[in-house]
Amino acid sequence: MQSAPTSSSGSAVKTSSTTPLGGGGSNDSTATKRSTRVRPGDFIFRGLSTGSAVLIMVILAGVALFLIISAIPAITADWSTNSQLNTGPTAAFPNFWAYVGPLIWGTLWSAAIALLFGAPIGIGIALFISHYAPRRLASILGYLVDLLAAVPSIVFGLWGIIVIRPFLLPLSDWLSANLGWIPLFGGPVTTTGSTILAGALVLAVMILPIITSISREIFLQTPRLNEEAALALGATRWEMIRLAVFPYAKSGIVSATLLGLGRALGETMAIALIISPAILVSVRLITEGQNSQTIAANIALNFPIATTLQRDALIGTGLMLFVISLAVNSIARLIVNGKRGKRKKGKDKPSTPGPLSTLPSGDFASATAIDVVAGTPRIGVSDIEGPTPEEDIEGARY
Amino acid sequence: MLLIGFTVVGWLVLTAVVYLIALGILSVVVENRRKATDRLVRGLVTVAFLLALIPLVSTLATVIAQGASQISWSYITSVGASTFDPNTLTVTQTPGALQAIVGTLIITGIAALISVPIGLFTSIYLVEYALPKQWLARTVTFLVDVMTGIPSIVAGLFAFSLFSIIVGPKAFSGFSASVALSVLMIPTVVRACEEMLRLVPGDLREASLALGVSKFATIVKIVLPTAIAGLITGIMLAVARIIGETAPIFLAASFTDNFNANPFEGPMQTLPVLAYTGYAFPGKDIAASNASAWGAALLLVILVVILNLIARIVAKIFAPKGMR
Structure with a gap:
């Protein structure tokens, strides 16, 4: 019983590429009886796979658990009397919440500014690549933007120090001189350029790829027929995008933006290297030494010099960051998953070929695919319609 | 006021803005508003894309320009160290x-x-x-x-x-x-x-x-x-x-x-x-x-x-x- 299927499986693997599906039909009845038996290899493999899936849940729970365990001593301590906490960078704060409050503000504030720059540009790029760029160029352009994601964050940080800081100096001076009465641009103007504006600008560059790639993916999923219908009715390209693409991609854009926000919240190096911070609540954009510090940068800067309890306090701030970004990411994913669930029905093939697919409809493609698998020669329809990319792949493989 | 952008990048940005505005106005006059909006948006998304290329190119250029002089065979194959010379009281890295x-x-x-x-x-x-x-x-x-x-x-x-x-x-x-x-x-x-x-x-x-x-x-x-x-x-x-x-x-x-x-x-x-x-x-x-x-x-x-x-x-x- 045990040896028969394995020996037949060996030959089946070899021949499956050439014999049509019907070839294995002769031992159908025995196969149904056999299927109830679980082979040990199967059992182990299944266990390993399921175990890994469970392990991921354990890891995530472990992250939360160990952060909480480490942070509790600092959160519960009385900061004004504790000898480890009433010195150094934590001296000015009566308790943990007074310490983490301004840091949370700084994190949200810098991320919000980054989003203000990054989101419109990111969505614009996605639109350019999906609907405006020449088709041949589109994938290369997409690759260029993805390259931005490949550049390590530390490199962006260093780049911000020597390029963005001096680049923004004239702008800061001008803003301070002419618009200084607005609180955003108030305070003594920077002389080195270590402003939250510079930091947020670098953050914006770093979140561009994620916003672009997700929006692009959603834009490309717009039903082709809707777009063609809009164009056929005489809409200009922009009107087509507004009528067919945006309503369809609305939730996708929202979640792409939220994911970008999540990325900006956790970025460490750009902020840590560029801005000259203080732990306070401030909206000022172009001062130095009075910028709101972010959680991540504060950890990176103070961790090496912290006492044990101060380290626990930093871990506590990290826990807050974890909670915030978890919330932002969960909301984003829930939005995008809800949308995707609705869309699944219309989407027949996981591999949507490039931009502006020429695939007429799902039924046609899957029907021909089945024909190809069954070994019938490709005739008629496919030759008339011209082979789609999908068919070429399948045809070559079988 | 125009002096804020008195650099190459500043001028590029200014040119782009002027070009877009002029394009929009001309298109409204010559064609119609719908076409003008279409052209404006096309210009905007193209500019967005070009904007994203600036940091990419600038970052890579900066890293190469700053790092190239540093990289040598000895940089890759030796361990960084700082030595203190007691005679001259200087630290050499x-x-x-x-x-x-x-x-x-x-x-x-x-x-x-x-x-x-x-x-x-x-x-x-x-x-x-x-x-x-x-x-x-x-x-x-x-x-x-x-x-x-x-x-x-x-x-x-x-x-x-x-x-x-x-x-x-x-x-x-x-x-x-x-x-x-x-x-x-x-x-x-x-x-x-x-x-x-x-x-x-x-x-x-x-x-x-x-x-x-x-x-x-x-x-x-x-x-x-x-x-x-x-x-x-x-x-x-x-x-x-x-x-x-x-x-x-x-x-x-x-x-x-x-x-x-x-x-x-x-x-x-x-x-x-x-x-x-x-x-x-x-x-x-x-x-x-x-x-x-x-x-x-x-x-x-x-x-x-x-x-x-x-x-x-x-x-x-x-x-x-x-x-x-």
């Missing part, structure tokens, strides 16, 4: 990145060893075993998505607290950093592998199963070989992604100038951390520290580019015939 290169390779390697099996098996579970409506599958998919958004510094804090609770305080080690990187790498590997496995046509599996091949053999002999190019590419890209992480390594492995090739004992230096500390915590000779940081940054970029190239070449070579 000899630049070197060997300790950082070795550290980066060891830490990333261990992280990959941990993450790839877990990630691959999880994606196999999600694609091959789980039923779409099963709660475990849905939960894991959701958690993987959420995990991709964990701030890297939180992963570093996790590894530090984990090891300081188990091993005791001062538990800096390369292995700890690898654990931190794994937390960041696993979701990336799962996502990439999952996508690739889903691309394998269901007909292949059905054909195999219909011939009486066991599920295990179907996955190992049919599904994985078909997807192998995509899997390797995805894993290489995941490695390229974490090799540049700074914050988690900085917290978990700390930093050092000493050569340390033992991942289980003591602080370990890595390229991104060398780049960070060169600026954030420079030594006596600030200029030398900064230069060393740029050298490390360039080496890092080169490593990332190599990994990306390998990923692409693998995708080309192993791709089934006819695949794009």
